[in-house]
Amino acid sequence: MLRPTWRTRDLRVVLVGVVFLLAWIGIGYRLFQVQVVEAATFEADGNDQRIRYEDIAAKRGTIYDREYIELAVSVDLPSVIADPALIADPAETARVLAPLVGGNVADIAESLSRPDSRFAYVAKHITIEQEKEVEAEMELAAECRSGDYPASCSAALDGIYMRNEPLRVYPSGDLAAQVLGLVQQDDQKGLEGLEALYDEQLTGTPGTKVLERDPAGIPIPLGELLIEPAVAGVDLRTTIDREIQHFAQQAAADAMVDTGAKAATIVVISPRNGEILAMASAPTFDPNDRGSIGEAIEAGALRNRAVTDVYEPGSTLKVVTVAAALDSGIVTPQTGWWVPAAYEVEGKEDPYTDVKREEGRQMSVAEILTKSSNVGTIQIQERLGNDLHHEYLERFGLGQFTGDSVPGEVPGLLRPVNDWVSATAGASTAIGYRVDVTALQMAALFGTIANDGVWVEPHIVSEMIHPDGSRDVTVPRQRPVISEATARQMRELLQGVVEQGTGRRAAIEGFAVGGKTGTTEKFLPEQGAYSEDDRIASFIGIAPIDNPEIVIAVVLDSPHGEVQEEDQIAELQFGGVSAAPIFARVARAALQALGVAPDLGVAPDPGAEPDDQ
Amino acid sequence: MSLPQSHAGDRPSLEVIPGATRKLRPKISHWILFGFAVIVAFFGLIYSRISLDSSAFEIQELEAQIAVQEDLHWQLRYELAQIQDPARLEIEIAQLGLEYPAERIGLSVPVVGIDQLDPDYRWAQLKAILSAQP
Incomplete structure (x- = not known):
């Protein structure tokens, strides 16, 4: 058997070394490209995937009577929202939700039957009692998904979420209605009365926060950074008795x-x-x-x-x-x-x-x-x-x-x-x-x-x-x-x-x-x-x-x-x-x-x- | 049973070797201490990080609770204002069978407004008047 000579062995070592060197050079070059040359682009791409800027709504100011009793006040009430693209059976989802939110099955089913859309309201501004019932139903659905109760599993509430939304309410109904005026329901912009005249002061200044989210879109714990806090609107005390x-x-x-x-x-x-x-x-x-x-x-x-x-x-x-x-x-x-x-x-x-x-x-x-x-x-x-x-x-x-x-x-x-x-x-x-x-x-x-x-x-x-x-x-x-x-x-x-x-x-x-x-x-x-x-x-x-x-x-x-x-x-x-x-x-x-x-x-x-x- | 015998007499006696240098045993206690310190620092770092994260989670949870309580506060204030609505109260009052008195009855309170009088005397008089009311 021919034993390898020292020269042959040296050549192999050199060849392997060269391969490794070239590989490292390639990696180094790529690293240089990623970290230095295109660093800004990659950073921006990463941020786009991970970071989201969100506005923090400022609380609209309250209008009081002369004794500081609310005549117009904004309260955050839960709304049930949906992602129609994730709902497999809108009719079944509507059948489950309608009695909980006091809605009409046909209307809810119709709003959910738009697979091209990624957003739909199931019910706006539900009561605290209704919120509890919907939450209980959603928890049950989550347990079903986890396999704890496979017998009762239902996909009806997949794509259903709840979020708090501000609502301008007037506790005394028509009391001083023309004086107070009213706001637009969606963005709470003042349309009439004091709500319109003092809209700028009542609105306040919205804030901004940065949220880090994982690839599934779920917020990463501790990944929230407050950039600018929201400043609540000014409260008005009226002379109304x-x-x-x-x-x-x-x-x-x-x-x-x-x-x-x-x-x-x-x-x-x-x-x-x-x-x-x-x-x-x-x-x-x-x-x-x-x-x-x-x-x-x-x-x-x-x-x-x-x-x-x-x-x-x-x-x-x-x-x-x-x-x-x-x-x-x-x-x-x-x-x-x-x-x-x-x-x-x-x-x-x-x-x-x-x-x-x-x-x-x-x-x-x-x-x-x-x-x-x-x-x-x-x-x-x-x-x-x-x-x-x-x-x-x-x-x-x-x-x-x-x-x-x-x-x-x-x-x-x-x-x-x-x-x-x-x-x-x-x-x-x-x-x-x-x-x-x-x-x-x-x-x-x-x-x-x-x-x-x-x-x-x-x-x-x-x-x-x-x-x-x-x-x-x-x-x-x-x-x-x-x-x-x-x-x-x-x-x-x-x-x-x-x-x-x-x-x-x-x-x-x-x-x-x-x-x-x-x-x-x-x-x-x-x-x-x-x-x-x-x-x-x-x-x-x-x-x-x-x-x-x-x-x-x-x-x-x-x-x-x-x-x-x-x-x-x-x-x-x-x-x-x-x-x-x-x-x-x-x-x-x-x-x-x-x-x-x-x-x-x-x-x-x-x-x-x-x-x- | 025999006791072990002493072998002291067999042991060669110690001698000084001229020119030989003393070989020191490596002192491992320092290294053990250093290693221990590194381990402590490592776990300490991990612990502090976990504590920090845990505190941050707690803060997040508390902030969420504050938000919920704030919402509840405003909802309760809203409900309170609704309850105090004069129109609602009027209905309640009517259901209780109460109404504004048809005739107005004047109360003659001679001691009120006369500052020169002794306050105790005025108070006694006032109490007497008030206690006489149906």
Whole structure:
């Protein structure tokens, strides 16, 4: 046998060495390529497979009433979702899930029968009880898959998952619905009301996180990295008093039934600080009931009529004419003159007249307001002059936005004094025509009289509460409009309206109240003329009149019919007949809710006299 | 039975070899200590890593629980607000047969609001009035 020589063995060793060397060189080259030359590409590819950036939704801010009770709040509720591509038998899956989530078998089966799709909702926002039932069923299915209970194995819930999704809910249903507004269901974007006006603040800032997932898409434990935390939205504390709001809404709804009005608006404000305690419009809607929103839009139920709808205030605006004349010293409450039954003004075919007064007579300023005399008020305006009259109307805030915290507000219309060219302009304005106002503007106007002549910005958001606990407190604008003495005189005159004049139905047992009635023909913009049948009936009042706590504006759109009273039949189209009793009803409830003690003598309980003890 | 005999007399006596260097036995105790330290460090590292991971899992679990509790908190607040809804309360009140009093009864409390009077006297008077109420 030929023994290998040393040379042959050396050659083999060298050959093997060369092969190994070449292999290492190849590996090294590839490593260099992977680690250095194409490192960035491979890193990106790896990250794409493993890492996912996810947005962290910011919690939408809560809207509270004045006592920090939720009016609008976002809650995370579970939804049942599916990957239709993984569902083998949609009908069987639907049969299992439908009774658990309270859905329709056919509807669920249809949504699951789309194998091209990778996502479908089985049920949105289920209850906690339903969640528990679905979870139990899913756990059972998981055990089946693991082989522990092969007899009951079912593939029905393969591809079914649950995830929490935010839902905007309004715990009190239709309470202050138009004020709060509503959000889009999917992305919670504000659409109406405070939800829309403060959408940016309520939304907050979404955060970002990085998630590492394994090839099956399951998150790797500890593979979660928070890059940017979500910042929750700002909470709003409103000035709404839920109890008063409820009473106001109920009164507005009843008014539509009792008077046949097309719509009713009630505003309750606190004159001292401008806080809006209630703002009710009827018809209304329930923002939780998404199915009824379309119908509500058609019925105009989404409108916050207290700020979106304008009307000519009629006789309620006479208070400005009289207050301006008193404040500028042109008249006193006792100043009197002859007030004819009919008063002709150049340029107007028909003379101005008073309702239910056929003969001229001597009247004082106090009587003119108490009896709501058109002719007398026009005579006061003539003494006042257009410029001064217009100046006071402006100072009372007409033709301007009341502020910036009330959503959907319109400024109304107060024509510049330069446009008061016709001879009837001043006269008509004096008795509440040619001026368009909102119910809120009128409430603020009467609030000025209640607040010793100082106009205070009506507002509905009292503070914004940031996630870090800091607060932006609303400081309402204020401006003096009339003197304190004039305001006091006006309150006395308004008390006279309720005690002896057109507003007697606004009286409340135990409290001295004041206010003014208003009835105007309804202007129909599409026809460019006043309606022959429809009227706007209103009453705006202050209670208690000596130490005002609330101002309430009641506006009814087109009340019809009559009401039988003790000795007469009264027409509901008049503010004193239809709107004044609503004021009384709301004022009584509001004063009780606010804990205001009666200021008039009420029958004392003899048993409570300390002398009896 | 005989005792073992001493062999001390057979053992060659120790002698000094001139020029020979002393051969030291390798000291293995240091190596044992070093090895022990390495093992401890190795297991310590593993233990700390396991502890860290375990803590991270606990934190993850706690965070999940916090999220669940937060959800529950808001759901309960929502339910509370629903329960306090004036419209719901009104229905409940009606079902209980309660209604606003038709007539208003004034309470005459002469001692209230008079600051000059002794508070104890005022309180005694007030208690007397309140206890007289039906």
